[in-house]
Amino acid sequence: MPASLSTELLGSVFENPFMNASGVHCMYVNELDELSESKAGAFITKSSTPSERAGNPEPRYISVPLGSINSMGLPNQGFEYYLDYALQRQKKHPDSEPLFFSIAGMSIDENLSMLEKLQNSEFNGITELNLSCPNVPGKPQLAYDFELTKEILTRVFTFFKKPLGVKLPPYFDFAHFDIMAEILNGFPLAYVNCINSIGNGLFIDIDNESVVVKPKNGFGGIGGEYVKPTALANVRAFYTRLNPSIKVIGTGGIKNGKDVFEHLLCGATMVQIGTELQKEGVSIFERLESELKQVMNNKGYKTIDEFRGKLNSL
Template sequence: MKEIIMTTMTASIAGFTFEDILLNAAGVYCQTTEELDQILTAPGAGSLVTKSATPAERAGNPGVRYADMPLGSINSMGLPNLSLDYYLDYAIAHQDEKPLFLSIAGLTKADNLQMLHEIQDSDFNGLVELNLSCPNVPGKPQTGYDFDTTRQILEETFAFFKKPLGVKLPPYFDIAHFDMIAAVLNDFPLAFVNTINSIGNGLMVDPETDTAMIAPKGGFGGLGGAIAKPTALANVRGLRQRLNAGIKVIGTGGVQNGRDVYDLVLCGADLVSVGTTLHQEGPEVFNRLKAELAEQMKLKGYDDVNQFRSALQTLN
């Protein structure tokens, strides 16, 4: 195992201090308490996020719903989870060990408001992630692409919700859309945004069988891993430039090595979450990434991530 070079890799969100900046991406190693325990205790992981929950247990999409592919992965999981109560109980039991993120993803606005009321009335005192960006539920569009609906949900949420709240966002592909979503988000006391969720509705073919690589939705699924890195960097950068300073950014997408973590921080990420590579390697990946990030920082003459966060230079 590579030696960890002495560096400072801390961040803060809504008064919570993270001793390391890495965590899992929602959906990976967070379905069961056994998986969550592995992330909670993994060296190099500063936090964890629970599986995005619905009010009741949900099986998700049938058939082959995840596949590794060149440059990453494709999936159409369909929000399999063990219910809000399952993850809320876990989060309350472990919230004094590390700052935790409790993720929810209702299939309707009513679902989300119901779950937020339950969390508000509970003993949970961590951070809540409202997932507005699941691309893999058949017949359900991504809320994060509907700016008016996003505003309506946040207005109704902040009428009663007083705990630290952030949103998980889909990738945006137009500069005007960065402006439009930031104009909505800046009107609310959000603690953070998490960007990006997988790039929705890609399609990959298995060359051996001439079939789609996954079964749900005729083979359409979210793209993650290396293929997502340029889009993730653009979204982290684009949102960091537009959001109020108090809204922190969690960068997600394309992390394979320490340089990838470095680049997300350089573009403005406070924390960095890992999905496909965590799925492929397991929780040991956090210590590897931390060591590689430390090496990259040493090469650049940094000993604290705050020295280069949001410091991307442009050619003009």
């Protein structure tokens, strides 16, 4: 009997745990449709702001040897564009798996306003509140301000009753894992997504003796193979600290089936692919499916639940 890759979140069973990372291959309707028709088990929209944004000046995304650096500045088509897509999809495919809908306002009030609109709409998918946007000049990452994070979530859950997850930046200290987990455990969250890119990295073009992205004097978020150890650490740290009802989505450094297995072993329920999806296109999901099954078959696992979260310590 071949290995099953099915995974469950919020009562929905997904064919496999693969998703795109928000920001990659999800800006326009045609890209979202390609994700829908791909081998991805689920997919998520581009993080939206209330109005359309052009984003930062180019070049703002560059592939580098072990991943990518980007300073995108939240380019998107605006909240209503993605909500219209979500509602149309629900009408056309009422029995399909839930859509993940990402929002990333430029202020607390913008986030609250979009969440209110989602709450009052017919949207029946899963919302992801992006608390980690490292690439907007002059704007700090919300999730590094613990008091403000608690305040925002307190306000959100006074009115928001639909499934909600949060996208987190990477943390690097056990004390920060502890503090953030204690805050998150106080709310009825569906999941946490670990991690967004590692903020404010710098990549150098040695021939031209220059940076490679234009915004922020070359500082940008690092993704790809560079970030996998940090991503795995954050998945593991939150999996072992959060209430079992709060699932973990693992994002960062996934290039092959072995990488997926490692995220799941650390406790992830689903995984998102960013840099490699940008490089390879939606065909990556079929390859990852085959490679993860091969890893599981070699180890004798028939289901993900047999090993999820069961990382051994020495």
